[in-house]
Amino acid sequence: MKIFKWTAVILFGGFFLSAMFSGLGQGLSDGSYAKSKAISDTKQLEEKLKKDLFKNRMEKFPLAIDYSWRLGGFGNILIISGEIKNHPNGVIWADPTIYCETFGGSGRKISEVKKTVYQVVPVGGALNIKDFSLGFVNSQTQTARCNVNGRAVEP
Numbered sequence: 001m002k003i004f005k006w007t008a009v010i011l012f013g014g015f016f017l018s019a020m021f022s023g024l025g026q027g028l029s030d031g032s033y034a035k036s037k038a039i040s041d042t043k044q045l046e047e048k049l050k051k052d053l054f055k056n057r058m059e060k061f062p063l064a065i066d067y068s069w070r071l072g073g074f075g076n077i078l079i080i081s082g083e084i085k086n087h088p089n090g091v092i093w094a095d096p097t098i099y100c101e102t103f104g105g106s107g108r109k110i111s112e113v114k115k116t117v118y119q120v121v122p123v124g125g126a127l128n129i130k131d132f133s134l135g136f137v138n139s140q141t142q143t144a145r146c147n148v149n150g151r152a153v154e155p
Contacts, residue, residue: 054091054152054154054155057089057090057091058090058091058152060089061086061087061089061090061091062090062149063084063085063086063090063093063096063121063148063149063150064084064085064087064148065082065083065084065085065098065146065147065148066082066083066085067080067081067082067083067129067146068080068081068082069081069100069144069146071137071139071141072131072133074139075139076136076137076138076139077133077134077135077136077137078100078102078113078133078134078135078136078137078141078144079131079132079133079134080098080100080129080132080134080144080146081129081130081131081132082128082129083126083127083128083129084096084098084117084121084126084127084129084148085121085126086121086122086123086124086125086126087123087124088123088124089123090123090124091123091152091153092120092121092122092123092152092153092155093120093121093150093151093152093153094119094120094121094150094151094152094153095116095117095118095119095120095150095151096116096117096119096121096127096148096149096150097114097115097116097117097148097149097150098114098115098116098117098129098132098134098146098147098148099112099113099114099146099147099148099149100112100113100114100134100137100144100145100146100147101144101145101146102137102138102141102143102144103141103142103143103144103145104138104140104141104142105140105142110137110138110140110141111136111137111138111141113134113135113136113137114134115132115133115134115135117129117132120153121150
């Protein structure tokens with residue numbers, strides 16, 4: 001009788017273990033793991049391509065500024081008026097910062113100023129600025145050269 005019990009336990013245990021381990025390979029055998037990995041890889045690739053395209057557009061189409069300048073106050077405050085332009089194929093820019101260098105009569109750089117305009121410049125849009133004070137500059141300023149940069153907003 002003891003041999004029968006041991007044989008039954010061994011057979012039952014064998015059936016139990018084989019049933020338990022037979023389900024482990026199903027995920028690999030039907031290709032669901034490969035499908036899920038391919039979907040994950042595709043999504044990662046799409047995200048990388050979107051970021052690369054955004055970066056490329058950001059570098060290729062920066063903000064531009066058309067401006068005129070004058071000295072205000074007692075001849076030591078740089079004031080500009082003009083338009084900050086965004087390219088139709090560009091990206092949305094926020095908080096454009098205007099950078100200006102001023103030069104004396106000899107051509108030597110004598111000061112620099114910068115100021116941020118807390119606005120958004122949409123794709124293909126423009127931002128008009130009028131009598132925008134950039135701050136104090138050297139009173140011997142004869143010329144000024146300005147540029148603009150901003151923070152690109154990801155879609």
